[in-house]
Amino acid sequence: MRARDGLSAPVRALFMDLVNAGELPQSTGTAHDVQGEAGGIGEGTWVRFSLQMSDGQVLRARYRAYGCPYTLATCEWLARQLVGKALAGGDPAADLTAAVGIASQWATALQVPAERLGRLLVVEDALRTALQAARTALPAAQRRARP
Numbered sequence: 001m002r003a004r005d006g007l008s009a010p011v012r013a014l015f016m017d018l019v020n021a022g023e024l025p026q027s028t029g030t031a032h033d034v035q036g037e038a039g040g041i042g043e044g045t046w047v048r049f050s051l052q053m054s055d056g057q058v059l060r061a062r063y064r065a066y067g068c069p070y071t072l073a074t075c076e077w078l079a080r081q082l083v084g085k086a087l088a089g090g091d092p093a094a095d096l097t098a099a100v101g102i103a104s105q106w107a108t109a110l111q112v113p114a115e116r117l118g119r120l121l122v123v124e125d126a127l128r129t130a131l132q133a134a135r136t137a138l139p140a141a142q143r144r145a146r147p
Helices: 009-015 069-082 092-100 103-110 114-145
Strands: 032-040 045-054 057-066
Touching: 009 069, 009 103, 032 114, 045 069, 045 114, 057 069, 069 092, 069 103, 069 114, 092 114, 103 114
Parallel strands: none
Antiparallel strands: 032 045, 045 057
8 A cells, every 4th residue: 555655654664764874884803894886876776785794694784875765765674684694605696585585576575666676676786796795705804804
């Protein structure tokens, strides 16, 4: 069911509580930060995900985004979903699917209209890029953690 503003209840609730928007605090110990970005402001949607990782697990997830309420709510929902997830460090697309599903599933869960699915694909690209960075950075972070 949609309200007068056209937003679904899940999107409205998330959009009103964007607690994971912003930058990550600086990592300490064996944790390392990775980022992934997609889209562009001129295209109407830009997203950057930042993940704080340790031993292949997401400790914190933050995002910065420019876009419609659906874009921001989806980023918030994903940031909440990712915390505590262990990523295999294999194929980023497989890791993404295993951790949080794919854009069409997010659209269903959040009741995002089909005409906004393109925005969610930008979100998916940004998150996949962050997971690729995590895959690349994980061995280096593990080497730095050893005495």
